[in-house]
Amino acid sequence: MDRLTVVILAAGEGKRMRSRQPKVLHPLCGRPLIGYSLRTARALADRIVLVVGAHAAGVRAAAGDGVTIVEQRERLGTGHAVLQARAACGGGTILVLPADAPLLSGETLERLVQHHQATGAVATVLTAVVDRPQGYGRILRQGGRVKRIVEDRDATDDQKKIREINTSVYCFEARRLWKALAEVKPDNDQGEYYLTDVIGVLAKAGGRLEALATPDPVEALGINDRKQLAAVAALQRRRILDRLMAAGVTILDPASTWVEDTVTIGPDTTIYPQVLIEGPTTIGSDCVIAAGCQVSASRLGDGVTLKPYCVLGEAVVEDGATLGPFCHLRPLSHVGPRAKVGNFVELKKSRIGRGAKVPHLSYVGDATVGEDANVGAGTITCNYDGVAKHETRIGDRAFIGTNTSLVAPLTIGEGAYIGAGSTITKDVPAGALAVGRGHQVVREGWAANRAAKRPPVGGAGGRAAAAPPQPDDD
Numbered sequence: 001m002d003r004l005t006v007v008i009l010a011a012g013e014g015k016r017m018r019s020r021q022p023k024v025l026h027p028l029c030g031r032p033l034i035g036y037s038l039r040t041a042r043a044l045a046d047r048i049v050l051v052v053g054a055h056a057a058g059v060r061a062a063a064g065d066g067v068t069i070v071e072q073r074e075r076l077g078t079g080h081a082v083l084q085a086r087a088a089c090g091g092g093t094i095l096v097l098p099a100d101a102p103l104l105s106g107e108t109l110e111r112l113v114q115h116h117q118a119t120g121a122v123a124t125v126l127t128a129v130v131d132r133p134q135g136y137g138r139i140l141r142q143g144g145r146v147k148r149i150v151e152d153r154d155a156t157d158d159q160k161k162i163r164e165i166n167t168s169v170y171c172f173e174a175r176r177l178w179k180a181l182a183e184v185k186p187d188n189d190q191g192e193y194y195l196t197d198v199i200g201v202l203a204k205a206g207g208r209l210e211a212l213a214t215p216d217p218v219e220a221l222g223i224n225d226r227k228q229l230a231a232v233a234a235l236q237r238r239r240i241l242d243r244l245m246a247a248g249v250t251i252l253d254p255a256s257t258w259v260e261d262t263v264t265i266g267p268d269t270t271i272y273p274q275v276l277i278e279g280p281t282t283i284g285s286d287c288v289i290a291a292g293c294q295v296s297a298s299r300l301g302d303g304v305t306l307k308p309y310c311v312l313g314e315a316v317v318e319d320g321a322t323l324g325p326f327c328h329l330r331p332l333s334h335v336g337p338r339a340k341v342g343n344f345v346e347l348k349k350s351r352i353g354r355g356a357k358v359p360h361l362s363y364v365g366d367a368t369v370g371e372d373a374n375v376g377a378g379t380i381t382c383n384y385d386g387v388a389k390h391e392t393r394i395g396d397r398a399f400i401g402t403n404t405s406l407v408a409p410l411t412i413g414e415g416a417y418i419g420a421g422s423t424i425t426k427d428v429p430a431g432a433l434a435v436g437r438g439h440q441v442v443r444e445g446w447a448a449n450r451a452a453k454r455p456p457v458g459g460a461g462g463r464a465a466a467a468p469p470q471p472d473d474d
Contacts, residue, residue, distance in 0.1 A: 030260025077192025122207035
């Protein structure tokens with residue numbers, strides 16, 4: 001294959017999105033739109049040139065490394081946009097891609113480039129045959145050969161009946177492209193320099209023009225407004241789920257399952273209905289993700305079980321751990337192998353050691369819980385003093401009784417015990433027992449004495465008596 005340059009056109013304003021954000025930065029299944037074109041280009045090209053508009057700092061940042069960025073200062077059409085890339089392209093084959101067609105597959109584009117180079121064409125157009133061609137440029141042929149592309153707004157009534165459309169994807173022989181672009185005139189309804197007019201110029205010059213139809217017309221779908229964004233996202237989500245299922249993941253109800261394109265899931269993992277997995281998330285093999293769970297930007301090892309309605313964000317869960325139901329792992333939470341985090345437990349910036357248990361109704365923040373430790377129900381790490389956050393350290397095999405408040409900064413030694421209902425404010429040595437609660441007081445007969453002192457309800461004339469005096473404290 002000859003040297004290939006991919007030119008991605010990302011300078012459009014996207015006015016129909018009704019957004020302050022450039023269209024190509026709108027997210028689709030976990031990636032900005034521009035991310036799909038860039039990913040495909042990186043798999044094919046020797047060189048990538050991205051054409052952006054003015055004031056497109058966000059697009060520049062999204063491009064990442066290995067991309068040459070050129071600016072189209074005036075929006076004078078697609079032909080003008082490609083011309084801005086000339087100095088950065090060099091010779092060989094040029095593949096032009098739109099930045100808003102995320103369903104284009106690498107396989108289809110590779111076939112297009114191979115066909116273009118094998119036939120010696122000066123230009124090859126990727127086309128699609130669709131039932132509803134409205135809004136797309138039409139392919140005009142003569143004797144079976146491509147002769148011209150006419151934009152929808154400039155087409156005659158007869159031309160609008162043509163079902164073969166332009167996908168805005170082209171291969172060009174570089175030298176002939178630049179020569180033809182110099183001859184394009186803005187003689188159209190928009191007063192712009194159309195890249196599509198290059199096809200007509202090359203045809204008049206006698207160059208060989210080729211067209212290759214995509215096997216799946218869905219690949220040609222572009223995005224101009226939020227309605228189209230939602231429609232394409234639905235198609236992309238189904239592609240993602242199909243890919244996962246083909247790789248050995250069980251998805252019980254694809255219709256209610258949302259997995260973004262940035263997610264990796266190992267084989268023999270089962271995903272229950274109404275699950276949302278997003279961001280750069282990795283889930284290992286043999287996991288169970290039960291109904292209603294939401295996992296974002298997290299890493300789960302092998303054999304992890306998430307019971308229903310767990311919420312994880314920027315967390316790590318190691319092999320064999322069990323979470324939930326109804327637990328919340330906030331950012332920088334780390335659950336060790338075979339650990340258990342139970343129902344209605346919230347973790348924040350904490351590490352739970354191997355085999356440790358935080359079974360239920362607890363808040364653990366800015367803390368380290370050692371191996372095989374047990375944190376009883378209702379335990380709270382009091383990590384915030386109103387000004388700063390403080391750490392709690394719980395040693396291996398420590399036992400924290402129920403309804404305990406651990407006031408940080410605090411260290412509980414290995415194998416230490418904390419009595420239920422305690423408020424612990426000082427470090428506890430290894431192996432010690434700490435109890436920090438008020439003494440229980442029992443007053444025999446107190447209830448009967450209280451009742452005897454209470455005056456009768458009501459008085460003369462049926463009026464209520466004054467409120468009874470409060471019982472003595474002694």
